[in-house]
Amino acid sequence: MNHLTIVxxxxxxxxxxxxxxxxxxxxxxxAGYKILVHGGGxxxxxxxxxxxxxxxxxxxxxxTDAETLRxxxxxxxxxxxxxxxxxxxxxHVDALGLTGADMNVILATRRPAGSVDxxxxxxxxxxxxxxxxxLLEQNYLPVLSPITHDGNGQLLNTNADTIAGxxxxxxAYDFNVRxxxxxxxxxxxxxxNDDNSVIRSLTHDEFLQYKEDGIIHAGMIPKLxxxxxxxxxxxxxxxxxxxxxxxxxxxxxxx
Amino acid sequence: MNHLTIVxxxxxxxxxxxxxxxxxxxxxxxAGYKILVHGGGxxxxxxxxxxxxxxxxxxxxxxTDAETLRxxxxxxxxxxxxxxxxxxxxxHVDALGLTGADMNVILATRRPAGSVDxxxxxxxxxxxxxxxxxLLEQNYLPVLSPITHDGNGQLLNTNADTIAGxxxxxxAYDFNVRxxxxxxxxxxxxxxNDDNSVIRSLTHDEFLQYKEDGIIHAGMIPKLxxxxxxxxxxxxxxxxxxxxxxxxxxxxxxx
Numbered sequence: 001m002n003h004l005t006i007v008x009x010x011x012x013x014x015x016x017x018x019x020x021x022x023x024x025x026x027x028x029x030x031a032g033y034k035i036l037v038h039g040g041g042x043x044x045x046x047x048x049x050x051x052x053x054x055x056x057x058x059x060x061x062x063x064t065d066a067e068t069l070r071x072x073x074x075x076x077x078x079x080x081x082x083x084x085x086x087x088x089x090x091x092h093v094d095a096l097g098l099t100g101a102d103m104n105v106i107l108a109t110r111r112p113a114g115s116v117d118x119x120x121x122x123x124x125x126x127x128x129x130x131x132x133x134x135l136l137e138q139n140y141l142p143v144l145s146p147i148t149h150d151g152n153g154q155l156l157n158t159n160a161d162t163i164a165g166x167x168x169x170x171x172a173y174d175f176n177v178r179x180x181x182x183x184x185x186x187x188x189x190x191x192x193n194d195d196n197s198v199i200r201s202l203t204h205d206e207f208l209q210y211k212e213d214g215i216i217h218a219g220m221i222p223k224l225x226x227x228x229x230x231x232x233x234x235x236x237x238x239x240x241x242x243x244x245x246x247x248x249x250x251x252x253x254x255x
Numbered sequence: 256m257n258h259l260t261i262v263x264x265x266x267x268x269x270x271x272x273x274x275x276x277x278x279x280x281x282x283x284x285x286a287g288y289k290i291l292v293h294g295g296g297x298x299x300x301x302x303x304x305x306x307x308x309x310x311x312x313x314x315x316x317x318x319t320d321a322e323t324l325r326x327x328x329x330x331x332x333x334x335x336x337x338x339x340x341x342x343x344x345x346x347h348v349d350a351l352g353l354t355g356a357d358m359n360v361i362l363a364t365r366r367p368a369g370s371v372d373x374x375x376x377x378x379x380x381x382x383x384x385x386x387x388x389x390l391l392e393q394n395y396l397p398v399l400s401p402i403t404h405d406g407n408g409q410l411l412n413t414n415a416d417t418i419a420g421x422x423x424x425x426x427a428y429d430f431n432v433r434x435x436x437x438x439x440x441x442x443x444x445x446x447x448n449d450d451n452s453v454i455r456s457l458t459h460d461e462f463l464q465y466k467e468d469g470i471i472h473a474g475m476i477p478k479l480x481x482x483x484x485x486x487x488x489x490x491x492x493x494x495x496x497x498x499x500x501x502x503x504x505x506x507x508x509x510x
Contacts, residue, residue: 047329050306070334074302078333079325082402082410086356090408096358101341102351103395138389140358147337153345155337 003032004136004175008164009182011039013243014080022244024087029247033136033175036095037144037164040080044072060219064119064157072157073099073147081145088141095141100148101155103131106163108148108156122148122156124163127170161223165230172234179235180251181223182243187252188224190215201253204228227254258287259391259430263419264437266294268498269335275342277499283346284502288391288430291350292399292419295335299327315474319374319412327412328354331400339398350396355403356410358386361418363403363411377403377411379418382425416478420485427489434490435506436478437498442507443479445470456508459483482509 007027013019027036041062048055048071056063064072081097088095100106100122108122135142144167146160161181168179187198199210207224210216216224227238231254241251262282269275282291296317303310303326311318319327336352343350355361355377363377390397399422401415416436423434442453454465462479465471471479482493486509496506 073337074329074333077337078329082328082332082354082356086404086410087408089356089359089404094359099337101337101344104344104349149341149344153342155341
């Protein structure tokens with residue numbers, strides 16, 4: 001099977017021309033088939049402020065009313081996505097920006113209102129693996145923005161980490177998939193105050209032990225739980241690292 | 256050769272949910288291969304106002320400074336384009352939204368500053384016919400937004416009429432291309448005050464005569480000159496009509 005690397009990178013990196021350029025230069029050095037999944041939250045929050053739309057976050061998720069959906073569609077699907085694509089084209093990489101609606105790549109269902117009504121937020125229902133496969137075979141590089149659709153004409157805001165994870169799982173039948181989550185640290189740290197205390201590899205048993213010992217906690221727990229779910233679903237490895245280390249094998253390896 | 260219909264529709268129609276829905280229902284009734292090219296100027300102007308960015312137009316063209324480029328990238332490439340794609344998907348049409356940067360579909364050159372500096376405005380240099388061909392063969396319906404790129408990482412704002420015309424010419428080698436320009440009237444009128452005075456067909460000689468007689472004037476002249484250039488370049492027919500008549504053969508035919 002061919003190798004496929006899926007990289008998820010957050011808004012902060014891709015929204016600034018300098019950090020975006022540096023990131024993409026590292027990204028294109030990764031050999032083999034690639035998919036890029038990006039966020040864009042900082043620009044969305046900024047545009048919301050400029051337009052007088054209040055940003056409400058619950059557990060790190062954006063409450064998406066109709067006006068906020070317009071904003072994230074513009075920022076994620078337009079501004080951030082198309083700038084990345086244009087920069088990749090300048091590096092002679094034939095990129096193609098997609099929301100979940102394009103080629104019906106990611107179908108989602110609107111999250112039912114429970115204790116929190118997230119508004120126009122979508123949970124991934126199905127990733128169109130044949131369509132992505134097909135683009136990869138033709139040497140196109142898909143750049144996925146965190147906007148999906150429900151198949152009935154409604155766009156939805158979907159978490160970019162989830163899009164990366166679900167895409168990795170869906171393509172695990174056809175590729176040896178490596179999933180890289182970029183975040184601000186070098187990797188999962190044994191000591192959060194020591195940047196050099198990166199845990200190089202992590203099995204599920206070790207994760208449970210670290211969690212029990214209080215070494216891994218807070219925001220890292222759901223990230224790692226998702227990583228182990230991806231591994232259980234056939235993804236070969238998940239790497240948690242910082243954007244500058246994606247091409248040199250840095251970070252924490254989960255297998 | 257297979258038939259291909261390229262429809263260019265302006266912002267006013269595609270920016271309102273009701274008129275967009277009606278338009279798309281007519282659009283999908285057109286048989287054979289199709290490409291949709293859209294504008295979005297009204298929303299761009301509206302967002303500019305909300306953000307306190309002054310809209311400057313010269314001869315109907317938007318002066319595109321850096322801030323305006325951000326706005327049109329968001330509105331054309333994101334908001335308008337992705338809403339159209341989601342609505343087409345709901346009609347079981349496998350649409351795919353593209354700027355010129357995606358798959359390097361439309362390469363442009365920044366217009367040099369002459370008597371007017373249009374800013375980040377691009378003139379079409381090359382339409383990537385093989386890429387579009389390839390999507391059409393796979394039964395994807397390309398939805399083109401009027402954003403292009405220069406191949407060096409710079410996005411550019413490009414007139415949607417021009418994108419439609421250049422795309423029609425580039426695909427005329429592979430398809431029998433019909434190019435439909437939607438505007439607010441039923442067609443080219445013999446008497447601008449009589450909506451029923453549509454000129455049904457127009458040769459180049461007739462056009463020159465009508466122009467001399469003052470029957471065709473003002474804004475219609477560059478539109479028709481472009482139409483005749485498309486015909487000269489191999490496009491089979493150009494139709495000028497209103498959005499509600501695209502599927503019933505209304506309007507003015509130019510051959």
